[in-house]
Amino acid sequence: MSSSSDFAIEIQKVQDSKISDVDFDNITFGNTFTDYMLVCDFKNGEWQKPIIKPYEPFLIDPSAKVFHYGQAIFEGMKAYKDEHDEVWLFRPDENFHRFNKSAVRMAMPEVPEVVFMEGLKTIIDLERNWVKSGLGNTLYIRPFMIAIGSGVIAQPSTQYRFMIILSPAKSYYSGAVKVVIADHYSRAANGGIGAAKAAGNYSAQFYPTKLANDKGFQQIIWTDDATHTKLEEAGTMNVFFRINDTLYTAPTSERILDGVTRKSIIALAKREGIDVQERSVLVDEIVAAAQNSTLKEIFGAGTAAVVSPIAAFSYQEIEYVLPVIEDSFASQLKDKLTKIQYKLAEDTFGWTVKI
Amino acid sequence: MSSSSDFAIEIQKVQDSKISDVDFDNITFGNTFTDYMLVCDFKNGEWQKPIIKPYEPFLIDPSAKVFHYGQAIFEGMKAYKDEHDEVWLFRPDENFHRFNKSAVRMAMPEVPEVVFMEGLKTIIDLERNWVKSGLGNTLYIRPFMIAIGSGVIAQPSTQYRFMIILSPAKSYYSGAVKVVIADHYSRAANGGIGAAKAAGNYSAQFYPTKLANDKGFQQIIWTDDATHTKLEEAGTMNVFFRINDTLYTAPTSERILDGVTRKSIIALAKREGIDVQERSVLVDEIVAAAQNSTLKEIFGAGTAAVVSPIAAFSYQEIEYVLPVIEDSFASQLKDKLTKIQYKLAEDTFGWTVKI
Ligand SMILES: Cc1ncc(COP(=O)(O)O)c(C=O)c1O
Numbered sequence: 088m089s090s091s092s093d094f095a096i097e098i099q100k101v102q103d104s105k106i107s108d109v110d111f112d113n114i115t116f117g118n119t120f121t122d123y124m125l126v127c128d129f130k131n132g133e134w135q136k137p138i139i140k141p142y143e144p145f146l147i148d149p150s151a152k153v154f155h156y157g158q159a160i161f162e163g164m165k166a167y168k169d170e171h172d173e174v175w176l177f178r179p180d181e182n183f184h185r186f187n188k189s190a191v192r193m194a195m196p197e198v199p200e201v202v203f204m205e206g207l208k209t210i211i212d213l214e215r216n217w218v219k220s221g222l223g224n225t226l227y228i229r230p231f232m233i234a235i236g237s238g239v240i241a242q243p244s245t246q247y248r249f250m251i252i253l254s255p256a257k258s259y260y261s262g263a264v265k266v267v268i269a270d271h272y273s274r275a276a277n278g279g280i281g282a283a284k285a286a287g288n289y290s291a292q293f294y295p296t297k298l299a300n301d302k303g304f305q306q307i308i309w310t311d312d313a314t315h316t317k318l319e320e321a322g323t324m325n326v327f328f329r330i331n332d333t334l335y336t337a338p339t340s341e342r343i344l345d346g347v348t349r350k351s352i353i354a355l356a357k358r359e360g361i362d363v364q365e366r367s368v369l370v371d372e373i374v375a376a377a378q379n380s381t382l383k384e385i386f387g388a389g390t391a392a393v394v395s396p397i398a399a400f401s402y403q404e405i406e407y408v409l410p411v412i413e414d415s416f417a418s419q420l421k422d423k424l425t426k427i428q429y430k431l432a433e434d435t436f437g438w439t440v441k442i
Numbered sequence: 443m444s445s446s447s448d449f450a451i452e453i454q455k456v457q458d459s460k461i462s463d464v465d466f467d468n469i470t471f472g473n474t475f476t477d478y479m480l481v482c483d484f485k486n487g488e489w490q491k492p493i494i495k496p497y498e499p500f501l502i503d504p505s506a507k508v509f510h511y512g513q514a515i516f517e518g519m520k521a522y523k524d525e526h527d528e529v530w531l532f533r534p535d536e537n538f539h540r541f542n543k544s545a546v547r548m549a550m551p552e553v554p555e556v557v558f559m560e561g562l563k564t565i566i567d568l569e570r571n572w573v574k575s576g577l578g579n580t581l582y583i584r585p586f587m588i589a590i591g592s593g594v595i596a597q598p599s600t601q602y603r604f605m606i607i608l609s610p611a612k613s614y615y616s617g618a619v620k621v622v623i624a625d626h627y628s629r630a631a632n633g634g635i636g637a638a639k640a641a642g643n644y645s646a647q648f649y650p651t652k653l654a655n656d657k658g659f660q661q662i663i664w665t666d667d668a669t670h671t672k673l674e675e676a677g678t679m680n681v682f683f684r685i686n687d688t689l690y691t692a693p694t695s696e697r698i699l700d701g702v703t704r705k706s707i708i709a710l711a712k713r714e715g716i717d718v719q720e721r722s723v724l725v726d727e728i729v730a731a732a733q734n735s736t737l738k739e740i741f742g743a744g745t746a747a748v749v750s751p752i753a754a755f756s757y758q759e760i761e762y763v764l765p766v767i768e769d770s771f772a773s774q775l776k777d778k779l780t781k782i783q784y785k786l787a788e789d790t791f792g793w794t795v796k797i
Pocket residue numbers: 163320321322323324325344345346347348349388389390391
């Protein structure tokens with residue numbers, strides 16, 4: 088990919104880096120940001136020149152469409168440092184394409200590939216000191232786009248802002264994760280925006296998740312909203328179920344985010360000779376499998392959480408505890424995946440991209 | 443309602459009003475704002491003092507939750523000027539209660555009644571010159587709340603901003619409105635956020651609405667997402683169907699906004715002796731009624747659009763044109779409603795509140 092000169096990135100340098108103030112060993116997810124942000128505006132029907140400048144608040148009109156009508160999409164990716172201090176991205180093309188798919192669904196302009204990809208590479212190159220080596224240490228990357236045009240009429244904006252911000256991170260969840268299977272609330276509608284990484288999909292989950300938290304569960308596994316019989320995905324993870332030695336995961340649909348981790352896990356499992364099936368997974372069959380002990384594992388898969396084993400699930404107020412398994416599929420697949428991401432194993436798929 | 447002293451409103455005066463720059467006869471909906479805005483922040487678990495200050499952009503962090511997770515809700519109301527230059531609100535208590543219902547569903551803090559109601563009254567009193575007399579002239583009122591806390595982790599914010607902004611307006615739609623009945627895309631899920639006035643519900647509709655616009659239709663009438671057989675509501679209006687002399691409208695549910703105009707139209711129709719039924723309205727029965735000419739009217743009802751007659755609808759690529767009716771229910775009910783709003787008829791319901 089060659090950077091078009093229209094989109095040559097201007098860099099405004101910071102005076103002093105904040106990096107020495109950061110305690111990298113005690114970092115909470117998503118709260119610390121690096122020195123720079125990338126900003127690229129869309130107006131008059133065109134994308135403007137991208138600028139990398141000091142991370143800081145910006146001015147926005149109270150009537151900006153993002154506040155009133157929720158035109159906002161994002162991506163979540165990570166940069167990894169290998170043992171030779173090289174920095175790598177994992178399948179960034181997947182995030183780029185999904186970002187623009189989200190943009191179309193939310194009636195927002197697609198971001199040019201050169202702005203997204205060269206933007207990513209340039210800002211991460213500039214911030215490579217913020218990517219710490221060691222398994223689990225990453226730089227979380229948040230590309231996003233918001234409607235900044237003003238006006239309180241429910242119509243798409245004519246002005247947008249694309250940004251990339253960066254946050255050093257350890258992995259997302261820690262400890263045993265317990266989940267509730269949804270039997271009333273839902274995440275996405277048929278013909279809705281569930282497959283888009285749209286801001287509105289996330290706040291919609293906060294209240295039901297709070298109800299689950301109050302009962303001691305961290306996450307919800309969403310079901311289809313029409314019947315609540317099919318298991319779909321969690322708030323920020325796709326979900327895999329292991330019955331005996333077969334892995335099952337819901338097929339992607341217009342209700343489900345097409346996760347990069349999900350498709351990577353499927354590819355890795357296939358390579359390892361694990362039987363993986365993408366097909367509807369019914370609540371009833373998982374409850375039955377839990378009851379007859381053929382349900383061996385449930386795990387979530389997502390960029391932030393990587394691979395996150397589920398210790399127990401609750402369905403209609405009954406809690407089902409999963410067995411503790413030696414050498415689980417979750418731990419095997421997480422190990423294979425992270426070794427590729429950190430360049431500790433050969434990347435036979437060509438997934439990693441050097442900064 | 444008495445204003446608690448904690449929430450006494452501070453007013454920061456503007457130097458010069460912008461009002462003389464405004465051409466009130468040629469105003470487009472939602473693009474012109476008055477001199478002031480009300481701002482009230484929530485932090486450290488408490489609502490802070492409300493401030494009325496000059497309308498202007500404000501600073502916000504790029505990682506603000508509203509941008510990433512869409513925690514944002516709003517209301518839409520209008521102020522009306524009567525023939526004696528008095529300014530009136532219409533059922534503001536309904537908007538206040540709906541706002542806090544939306545807040546709960548989006549895991550946001552409820553706004554104290556005194557902040558919402560005294561805030562409204564104080565800012566509108568200050569801006570009463572912006573409310574023009576004459577039927578159709580209004581001051582559109584936009585209370586809204588956004589999550590301003592920072593951090594890219596999908597969890598509710600701890601900081602919020604409640605604001606009221608004001609925009610002089612004529613009515614929303616003009617000319618004949620043609621609609622498409624949705625048979626693939628949807629607005630809301632069962633167990634979703636359709637009943638909340640949440641920002642994300644609106645951007646979700648932009649893309650399907652654009653597809654409808656491209657075919658010459660202005661709006662979509664949404665159907666239930668599970669079966670697409672039940673007619674629900676339009677993007678910013680509830681919908682009424684008249685078959686022979688009976689009016690039908692969908693019952694409110696967790697998928698449908700409980701519109702103030704809808705409930706006022708129902709009350710007015712009942713008072714006028716019109717048979718109104720709140721029950722599921724099926725696509726099939728409306729198509730059949732259009733075919734056998736018993737379908738007399740369809741109209742939308744909402745604050746912005748008031749009562750908006752539908753001239754034609756399209757379902758699965760077939761267009762059905764509605765008859766042009768003298769003295770339609772739409773025009774009768776619109777007349778009754780606006781006369782109450784502008785104090786040209788007695789308000790037997792006690793709906794109007796003086797500023
Ligand atoms: C709703 C949802 N599902 C699944 C995922 C996992 O997707 P990915 O593996 O691409 O991070 C995410 C998160 O990123 C998500 O937000």
